[in-house]
Structures are given as structure tokens and as C-alpha cells.
Amino acid sequence: MSKRIDKQLEEKISQFCVVTGASQRDAKKYIEKYKSVEPALNAFYNDMSSRSTPAPSTSKLSQLFDQYKDLDGDEITAEGTLKFCEDLAVNPEDVVLLAVAYDLKSPQMGEWSRKGWVDGWKAIGIPTMKTALLRLRDKLGSDPVYFQKVYNYTFEFSRPPGQRSLGMDMAKPFWSLLLPHGLQGGVLSHIPSTRDVDGDDRMGGVEEGWQDKYMQWWFDFLDEKRLKGISKDVWQMFLEFVRTIDSKFEKYDAEAAWPSTIDDFVDYAKKRLASGQ
Known part of the structure; x- marks a missing residue:
């Protein structure tokens, strides 16, 4: 024993x-x-x-950067990023890397500049990177302000240069990473409406919000609309929509300044609910 x-x-x-x-x-x-x-x-x-723990030194972080950077340049690109993920035993598609991209100011997906790398890790201030990733993952799920900053930055750093919108082939995977993590961690906990469908003040009570199945409904809707890309406005407002919409889509304020794409999705979702899908 x-x-x-x-x-x-x-x-x-x-x-x-x-x-x-x-x-x-x-x-x-x-x-x-x-x-x-x-x-x-x-x-x-x-x-x-x-405790007052010493931040990683500039020289050590720069030496680590040299291990992953391109041989013929001074930036880390896709190959170096994959090696970095392998060394830390983290999946390259792990949501925590979006937090790292924000903190290290990644210029594009899978790319890192020396200044962003050094300044970012020093600001994070945790001596071991494995521990830092664990803390960042937890912060991403528990800190609403931080989650929103990472969410908005994801649109910026993953958008192709010169393009105003984010391609659907990129938007869907990022939503699939970020939203479940935010819902599970609590940063996207439902914010109930304080008014009923007639606009009168509503008494307290439990109000259900966004359901897991609605993520697939959203993707189905976008496919039916045959949209090729997502605008910055839709990307940012969709996060607030997920936080505030009720599970029946009854308290949606069509007169508010929602993008038309979200207006159309609410009509689509109500029809699916009515049909029992």
C-alpha cells in the first residue's frame, strides 16, 4: 500500500x-x-x-529568439514557430498561441519580430515559458478585458496584408478556438436582458444565453449567405452578440446598431428554432 x-x-x-x-x-x-x-x-x-521575481533577461530572450529565427533573416516564421511549439509541447493550433500573438505583437500569423519577442516575454515576466503559457491560457478564459483584446487582435494579425476583411477560411477556425474557451472559462458568461420583449422592465430570473449548437448554426448561416469574408465590424460586434443574446433570440434589439449580417442571422436562428431543428 x-x-x-x-x-x-x-x-x-x-x-x-x-x-x-x-x-x-x-x-x-x-x-x-x-x-x-x-x-x-x-x-x-x-x-x-x-513575489518580486526577476524578469527574463534581454540577452537570454534574444539568444532564444536566435534558436528559432530564419537563417537568412531576423524574424521567426512558420518553421521556427513549429519548432518552438514542439519544444514546449504545445499544439500549434492551441488557443493560447493567440494570447501569445497578442502579448508578443506578432505582425502576422506564425511570425514574430525580435523586438516583439523580447519585449513581450519580458512584460509577461514569468521565468519559464511553459508556466507562462499555462497562466496565459487561464487569463484568456477568466479576464474579460484581456479576452476581448486578444479576440480583436486576432482579426488584425491574421488578416492578409492589404485586405479589409478576414477570409471565412480563417474566421471560422479562430471562432472555433476562441468562443468555446471564453464560454468555458466564464469571460463570455451571459449578460441577461433587463427588459422584456415589449420594452418593459423585467423582474429578476434566470435567463439562458448562447448555446453551443448556435456556433454551427452561425457557420451554416454564413455558408448559405456565401460570404467570402468577415468585416472588422461584424467580427467585433459578434462577440457582444454572443454575450448578450438570449437562448430564444427573443430579446434581440433590431433597432440597435448591429451589423446587418447579425440581424439576418437572428431571423435565420428564429426560423430554425420554430422548425424544431
Whole structure:
């Protein structure tokens, strides 16, 4: 029995070390105190936040940049980005990389400048990048202001140079990454309407909001409309729409300044609801 307990403790310590980059000694201290990995990680991060930890040095960050940059240039492009993801064991399509793109001011998808790389990681200020990614992922799901900044930046850095809109082949995958993460983390929690369908003040009560299935409805609608791209206005306003729309699409204010594309989607969604789809 004791051997099994020792084995479980070793596994927890190992997991803690991999995630945080902490020493075995520190990992053991946190695991023994908090018993399981998740509360131990939370305590570790809280302790890190309360301490004055030195930011990564400019020289070390620049040397790391050199490991991934192109041989014939001074920027990291797709090949270097894939190597960086491989070294950190993160999927290149992980939503956290959109947060990294925002913080490091990526000029285009999968590209990084030396200045953005160095200044961005220094501003993040967490010594190990694996730990930084974990913290950024959590922040992206729990901080509404940060989520909106990353969401809006995603449109800007992924839009082809010279184009005013974002192609549908790019917009859909990014929505599929960002919105589920925001809904799960709570930053897109429903903001209930305070007025009923007749415009009168409504008494308190539970009001359901955006449903998971509506993401596919939105994509189906865009396909039927045969839109080739999404404008900046639609991209930004869609986030507010997801936050505020009720599950029956009854409290949508058609007189408000919504883009016509969203107006048309509400009509489309109401018809699908009425047909029982």
C-alpha cells in the first residue's frame, strides 16, 4: 500500500515539475501540503505573483529568439514557430498561441519580430515559458478585458496584408478556438436582458444565453449567405452578440446598431428554432 502511495506522490511531483519548471524539492513541498496537483499549482502561482521575481533577461530572450529565427533573416516564421511549439509541447493550433500573438505583437500569423519577442516575454515576466503559457491560457478564459483584446487582435494579425476583411477560411477556425474557451472559462458568461420583449422592465430570473449548437448554426448561416469574408465590424460586434443574446433570440434589439449580417442571422436562428431543428 505504501509503495502505491509513494508512486502516486512521485507522479504528482513529476507533473508539477513539468508544468511549473519548479525543483523537485519545491514540488514536493507544495504537493505534500495541498495533496493534489490542481490546488498545489494554484498556490504556487499565487505565491509567484506575490513575489518580486526577476524578469527574463534581454540577452537570454534574444539568444532564444536566435534558436528559432530564419537563417537568412531576423524574424521567426512558420518553421521556427513549429519548432518552438514542439519544444514546449504545445499544439500549434492551441488557443493560447493567440494570447501569445497578442502579448508578443506578432505582425502576422506564425511570425514574430525580435523586438516583439523580447519585449513581450519580458512584460509577461514569468521565468519559464511553459508556466507562462499555462497562466496565459487561464487569463484568456477568466479576464474579460484581456479576452476581448486578444479576440480583436486576432482579426488584425491574421488578416492578409492589404485586405479589409478576414477570409471565412480563417474566421471560422479562430471562432472555433476562441468562443468555446471564453464560454468555458466564464469571460463570455451571459449578460441577461433587463427588459422584456415589449420594452418593459423585467423582474429578476434566470435567463439562458448562447448555446453551443448556435456556433454551427452561425457557420451554416454564413455558408448559405456565401460570404467570402468577415468585416472588422461584424467580427467585433459578434462577440457582444454572443454575450448578450438570449437562448430564444427573443430579446434581440433590431433597432440597435448591429451589423446587418447579425440581424439576418437572428431571423435565420428564429426560423430554425420554430422548425424544431
